[in-house]
Amino acid sequence: xxxxxxxxxxxxxxxxxxxxxxxxxxxxxxxxxxxxxxxxxxxxxxxxxxxxxxxxxxxxxxxxxxxxxxxxxxxxxxxxxxxxxxxxxxxxxxxxxxxxxxxxxxxxxxxxxxxx
Amino acid sequence: xxxxxxxxxxxxxxxxxxxxxxxxxxxxxxxxxxxxxxxxxxxxxxxxxxxxxxxxxxxxxxxxxxxxxxxxxxxxxxxxxxxxxxxxxxxxxxxxxxxxxxxxxxxxxxxxxxxx
DNA sequence: TAGAATGCTACGCTTATTGTAGCAACAGGA
DNA sequence: TCCTGTTGCTACAATAAGCGTAGCATTCTA
Numbered sequence: 001x002x003x004x005x006x007x008x009x010x011x012x013x014x015x016x017x018x019x020x021x022x023x024x025x026x027x028x029x030x031x032x033x034x035x036x037x038x039x040x041x042x043x044x045x046x047x048x049x050x051x052x053x054x055x056x057x058x059x060x061x062x063x064x065x066x067x068x069x070x071x072x073x074x075x076x077x078x079x080x081x082x083x084x085x086x087x088x089x090x091x092x093x094x095x096x097x098x099x100x101x102x103x104x105x106x107x108x109x110x111x112x113x114x115x116x
Numbered sequence: 117x118x119x120x121x122x123x124x125x126x127x128x129x130x131x132x133x134x135x136x137x138x139x140x141x142x143x144x145x146x147x148x149x150x151x152x153x154x155x156x157x158x159x160x161x162x163x164x165x166x167x168x169x170x171x172x173x174x175x176x177x178x179x180x181x182x183x184x185x186x187x188x189x190x191x192x193x194x195x196x197x198x199x200x201x202x203x204x205x206x207x208x209x210x211x212x213x214x215x216x217x218x219x220x221x222x223x224x225x226x227x228x229x230x231x232x
Numbered sequence: 233t234a235g236a237a238t239g240c241t242a243c244g245c246t247t248a249t250t251g252t253a254g255c256a257a258c259a260g261g262a
Numbered sequence: 263t264c265c266t267g268t269t270g271c272t273a274c275a276a277t278a279a280g281c282g283t284a285g286c287a288t289t290c291t292a
Contacts, residue, residue: 020218020219020221020222021154021214021215021218021219022151022171023218023222024214024218024221025150025151025154026147028144028145028150029144029145029146029147029148029149029150029151030145030248031142031145031248031249031279032145032249033145034141034144034145035138035141035145038137038141046268046269046270047269047270047271048268048269048270055138056251057249057250058249058250058251058252059251059270059271059272060248060249060250060251060271060272060273061248061249061250062271063270063271063272064248064249072225073221073224073225073228081269087221087224090217091217091221094210094211094213094214094217095210097210098137098140098210099137101206101207101210102136102137102139102140103136105136105140105189105203105207106136106139108189108203109188109189112189146279146280147279147280147281148280162237162238162239163238163239163240164237164238164239172282173280173281174280174281174282174283175239175240175241175282176240176241176242176280176281176282177279177280177281178240179239179240179241180279180280197238
């Protein structure tokens with residue numbers, strides 16, 4: 001068994017406290033977790049569609065992330081493929097503003113680099 | 117050299133597209149990135165204070181995360197220790213609501229488990 | 233001026249992620 | 263029915279990331 005699913009009562013990867021925010025950060029702080037949620041926000045996707053939209057992430061990891069996100073109640077399997085649960089959609093509302101904001105960050109960073 | 121710093125023009129860990137949101141997710145999707153930002157939001161902390169509040173995370177990784185977050189413009193070194201930059205503080209405003217929300221998520225998850 | 237704290241680095245080990253290959257199950261279409 | 267394509271994976275080997283302990287050089291502090 002490669003990795004446990006982070007959850008309040010089931011803390012992982014150093015998240016020994018079991019504090020909800022740390023369990024959440026542990027879950028989201030794994031490769032592609034945020035990306036998968038981001039992509040599913042636009043509607044259901046099949047396994048391979050998620051791979052395509054996440055730069056061909058390896059099936060090994062996608063499978064693992066799907067299991068974790070499902071166990072954590074953010075993702076479920078529907079008729080159209082994998083989709084966000086209502087909790088997942090709620091989580092996305094917090095993430096959504098980061099889309100536009102990240103562009104500002106990108107611009108600020110690159111202009112800083114130009115100054116150096 | 118262990119890991120590159122994710123940035124819009126310097127994409128990492130599969131983030132080949134260089135899309136700002138994916139670069140941001142790549143950065144935040146590394147162990148303890150979110151946790152460090154979370155802890156620094158309450159004010160400056162020293163290296164060892166961050167370790168203490170992040171469940172004794174290993175200095176190897178803390179050092180690496182600090183370098184990445186500094187290069188990305190979210191963290192800087194001040195007189196009182198490490199602190200969020202204005203960009204870091206801005207990023208935290210998006211993260212902040214997750215604190216309370218994660219508790220609701222925790223409760224929902226554990227009551228689900230009880231039903232099974 | 234002897235601790236104590238601080239900010240690390242080194243090192244060996246475990247765990248995570250990647251990339252490629254491929255397989256079983258199902259769905260049309262000829 | 264047989265062929266072809268899609269889907270959702272699993273296996274495997276290799277690389278990268280993270281962990282934990284030890285320790286060291288440099289300030290602070292009493």
